Amino acid sequence: MSDPRVLILGGTTEARLLADALAATAPHVRVTTSLAGRVANPAARLAGNVRVGGFGGPDALAAWLRQQRIDVLVDATHPFAATISAHAARAAAATGIDHFALRRPGWPADPRDRRHPARSLADAAARLVVLGGRRVFLTTGRQGLAAFAGAELDGLHFLVRTVEPPEPPLPRSIHILLDRGPYTLEGETALLLEHRVDVLVTKDSGGPATAAKLTAARELGLPVVMIERPPAPDGVPEVPDVRAALSRLGFSPAAADTCP
Incomplete structure (x- = not known):
């Protein structure tokens, strides 16, 4: 695939690190990070293209994916962003593009926890x-x-x-x-x-x-x-970190080590 196009549904640290890693090690990849726009001043700059604002539902997201000729959709939203994750799953299914979630694991319990x-x-x-x-x-x-x-x-x-x-x-x-x-x-x-x-x-x-x-x-x-976290959409593959996301995209996991 020449000059693949990747849409990252972002707003998390993992989304930023993935965009940084792709920009640093795979500049031929056209990366767009989408932010919901709920926070007026995001914590850090983002590599690649940035889109701010909602899509208007799964059908509108599917139309945008087709229009922009996106090849891979990475859902790197907050683990509690259940609505956009559901919309992403439906839009990816409707368009037939590759789709997976980058979702950090929850906090492990400790026997001393109450x-x-x-x-x-x-x-x-x-x-x-x-x-x-x-x-x-x-x-x-x-x-x-x-x-x-x-x-x-x-x-x-x-x-x-x-x-x-x-x-x-x-x-x-x-x-x-x-x-x-x-x-x-x-x-x-x-x-x-x-x-x-x-x-x-x-x-x-x-x-x-x-x-x-x-x-x-x-x-x-x-x-x-x-x-507790809301249930994730059925059938959507998940990876736990940026290294695993890079591997699934076909790039060396070591690229994650170049992120600032």
Whole structure:
């Protein structure tokens, strides 16, 4: 295949690293990274072409793939971006192009963890009522905070960390911390102690950039409400890292080592 065209559905560190690796070692590959546009200021520049904004559903995505003559679709979105992953699977099936997901593994459990699995944001909110802690560190992102704004949680105080300011409805008692990872164990431990956190609520996003909060909670003996990942689309091959993605695309995995 001469000058293959690859669309990376991005927004994650893995998407950026894959685009960097392809640009550095396979410049003949025409790479486009698509961003949803939910974050006004992405964390880093992206190699190759960049597209910002949604496609308008699976049919519109399929039409775009045909128009741009894309050869391979790589779903490197966040593990909780279930809608776009489903749309990508349908669009790839409709066009017949190669398609796989680059999805980092979830965080492995440790015997010392006090994990409480939750199926959804609403389920996590319900578990807070049972756990009984009053000060909650909420790291589920700026969307979906309405699940924690119910009257049954009015007695709780939420420390909410997001990249950009969240929009209402919000919990009644809230302190918003605008910050972006990666985070250190020392910093996360100090944060939990400073705000006298009783319980951590997070998504099973995986990856090293935000894993330190789990270690800090473990060492402090804090319970963690862990929201489980939504099911992935059926029949879509998955790879766990950039090296495996490069190999599946037909390039040397060593190209991942050239990424900054």
